[in-house]
Amino acid sequence: MEKVPMTAEGYERLVAELKNLKSVERPAVIRAIAAAREHGDLSENAEYHAAKERQSFIEGRVMELEDKISRAEVIDVSGMSGKRIQFGATVTLADEDTDEEMTYQIVGTDEADIKAGRISISSPIARALIGKEEGDSIEVSTPAGPRGYEVVSVQYG
Numbered sequence: 001m002e003k004v005p006m007t008a009e010g011y012e013r014l015v016a017e018l019k020n021l022k023s024v025e026r027p028a029v030i031r032a033i034a035a036a037r038e039h040g041d042l043s044e045n046a047e048y049h050a051a052k053e054r055q056s057f058i059e060g061r062v063m064e065l066e067d068k069i070s071r072a073e074v075i076d077v078s079g080m081s082g083k084r085i086q087f088g089a090t091v092t093l094a095d096e097d098t099d100e101e102m103t104y105q106i107v108g109t110d111e112a113d114i115k116a117g118r119i120s121i122s123s124p125i126a127r128a129l130i131g132k133e134e135g136d137s138i139e140v141s142t143p144a145g146p147r148g149y150e151v152v153s154v155q156y157g
Helices: 007-038 046-071 122-131
Strands: 004-007 073-075 090-095 101-107 118-120 137-142 145-155
Touching: 004 007, 007 046, 007 073, 046 073, 101 122, 118 122, 122 137
Parallel strands: 004 073, 101 118
Antiparallel strands: 090 101, 090 145, 137 145
């Protein structure tokens, strides 16, 4: 079974989502199905079909989350330090063409959220950054062509 790296924060988000699905969403959809059944003919009952579809989604997501949680390799980044970029590092980069700076934390695949500044360990930019240090340059292939970045800073925790 392949382990999936993730931060403690990402692990806690998955556990919280699973708990919500099991203790809130699942009972609510069961009540919705029971209420829809009371309306009679199920073949033309839109409420029933919508509730069954929602139940199917919830059960699928519960199975997916249980699998990810069971395979999680939680990496505590608060105790990490050093100058070399590795999983969990928060890296500030400068675009070599525009000097625009951006900051990303390298996290597990399920935690990635570019708007929140979290990039997946499997993303091209993260793969290019692993093992680099402050002052190093990287080149990343993008749909618009190759882009160059300089590592401005590396932080943990």
